[in-house]
Amino acid sequence: MTFQFNFAIEDQLESELTPLRDGALALDSSNESLISGSQKGKHRDKKCSREQFDLSQDHLWEPKSVGNAPPFQDTDTSLSSANSSSKLEPHEKQPCLRVAKEHAMPKDLKKVLENKVIEMLPGLQHVNISVVKTILLQENFPGENIVSKSFSSHSDLITGVYEGGLKIWECTFDLLAYFTKAKVKFAGKKVLDLGCGSGLLGIIAFKGGAKEIHFQDYNSMVIDEVTLPNVVANSTLEDEENDVNEPDVKRCRKSEVAQELSKCRFFSGEWSEFCKLIVTSEKLFEKYDLILTSETIYNPDYYGTLHQTLCRLLDKNGRVLLASKAHYFGVGGGIHLFQQFVEERNVFETRTLEIIDEGLKRFLIEMTFKSLG
Ligand SMILES: C[S@@+](CC[C@H](N)C(=O)[O-])C[C@H]1O[C@@H](n2cnc3c(N)ncnc32)[C@H](O)[C@@H]1O
Numbered sequence: 001m002t003f004q005f006n007f008a009i010e011d012q013l014e015s016e017l018t019p020l021r022d023g024a025l026a027l028d029s030s031n032e033s034l035i036s037g038s039q040k041g042k043h044r045d046k047k048c049s050r051e052q053f054d055l056s057q058d059h060l061w062e063p064k065s066v067g068n069a070p071p072f073q074d075t076d077t078s079l080s081s082a083n084s085s086s087k088l089e090p091h092e093k094q095p096c097l098r099v100a101k102e103h104a105m106p107k108d109l110k111k112v113l114e115n116k117v118i119e120m121l122p123g124l125q126h127v128n129i130s131v132v133k134t135i136l137l138q139e140n141f142p143g144e145n146i147v148s149k150s151f152s153s154h155s156d157l158i159t160g161v162y163e164g165g166l167k168i169w170e171c172t173f174d175l176l177a178y179f180t181k182a183k184v185k186f187a188g189k190k191v192l193d194l195g196c197g198s199g200l201l202g203i204i205a206f207k208g209g210a211k212e213i214h215f216q217d218y219n220s221m222v223i224d225e226v227t228l229p230n231v232v233a234n235s236t237l238e239d240e241e242n243d244v245n246e247p248d249v250k251r252c253r254k255s256e257v258a259q260e261l262s263k264c265r266f267f268s269g270e271w272s273e274f275c276k277l278i279v280t281s282e283k284l285f286e287k288y289d290l291i292l293t294s295e296t297i298y299n300p301d302y303y304g305t306l307h308q309t310l311c312r313l314l315d316k317n318g319r320v321l322l323a324s325k326a327h328y329f330g331v332g333g334g335i336h337l338f339q340q341f342v343e344e345r346n347v348f349e350t351r352t353l354e355i356i357d358e359g360l361k362r363f364l365i366e367m368t369f370k371s372l373g
Pocket residue numbers: 163164165166167168169170171172194195196197198216217218219269270271272293294295296302305
């Protein structure tokens with residue numbers, strides 16, 4: 001059952017997200033750029049040449065182990081000692097290895113949308129995230145507790161704890177517009193929405209007839225409370241249910257919807273951990289034809305893992321469509337730094353598809369493997 005609030009939670013929550021604290025990554029709601037006290041944004045990964053990546057030999061690829069931190073479990077208490085030290089500023093913390101897990105689609109699909117307020121975008125539905133946050137705060141939700149942490153640190157990003165998935169970021173809309181403009185084809189493709197948050201990019205691929213769509217987010221709460229409900233809201237469940245009364249027809253349609261939804265798989269966890277999980281979860285792992293990723297290159301400390309993940313998971317003829325702001329103030333990342341990083345590794349070529357020059361400059365780029373010849 002869905003329900004509607006008749007007061008403006010959004011305004012109240014948005015205004016709570018603006019103050020900036022020293023060292024904390026915060027969101028300036030006026031321009032959505034990231035700001036922090038002192039993050040310098042120097043990527044640590046060593047340069048590696050094209051020769052070091054034999055793309056046909058996946059076993060050579062090793063996910064980078066960061067520090068000596070033990071892998072996280074999926075609870076608050078699972079933070080590693082490096083990350084739980086209150087003396088460390090966020091930029092000094094080791095990137096962590098939040099262990100990856102797959103989230104099953106619940107059997108009772110109606111339950112997934114319980115207590116959710118659905119909003120409409122052209123051709124898309126999504127849950128109102130402010131309502132989700134309010135409920136999670138009130139219910140003292142067990143597990144990650146990222147909403148209260150995000151509020152108490154006045155930040156939309158807490159490195160290694162919460163990576164921003166409880167919000168639809170601006171560049172997602174840029175990519176959505178690009179899909180329409182460029183008539184991007186999804187039919188028959190295997191697609192990954194990497195760092196999915198709301199999952200709107202993957203949902204468009206789902207609606208566009210992709211044969212398989214995988215959604216990945218750092219935080220399991222984001223997958224359970226936002227991504228999964230959004231996918232269900234965009235399945236044909238709602239329309240199908242409303243126009244039939246006979247139990248047999250209803251049951252049959254429900255199983256059709258379940259079959260349709262079985263094309264979607266959901267994962268939480270840090271990228272290198274996700275990579276390990278997905279590659280071993282299928283007998284013969286088939287790589288992705290298309291990887292969609294929006295606002296995932298804000299932190300240069302993650303570039304090495306991100307690059308390895310793309311190398312590892314993209315089909316040799318596949319492409320990555322990446323959307324990013326020009327620069328993420330304070331965190332140090334941005335499109336130019338990332339493109340430079342990619343260039344130095346000499347594995348992918350990048351092509352600028354579009355520059356959106358209103359407000360904060362934003363970029364859409366395509367990445368494909370360099371031809372070996
Ligand atoms: C700023 S949010 C963007 C969310 C969404 N793509 C959008 O545009 O609305 C960044 C996303 O990247 C993912 N992410 C960032 N760093 C990550 C890491 N090191 N490992 C796994 N996921 C990561 C987070 O899950 C988060 O959802």
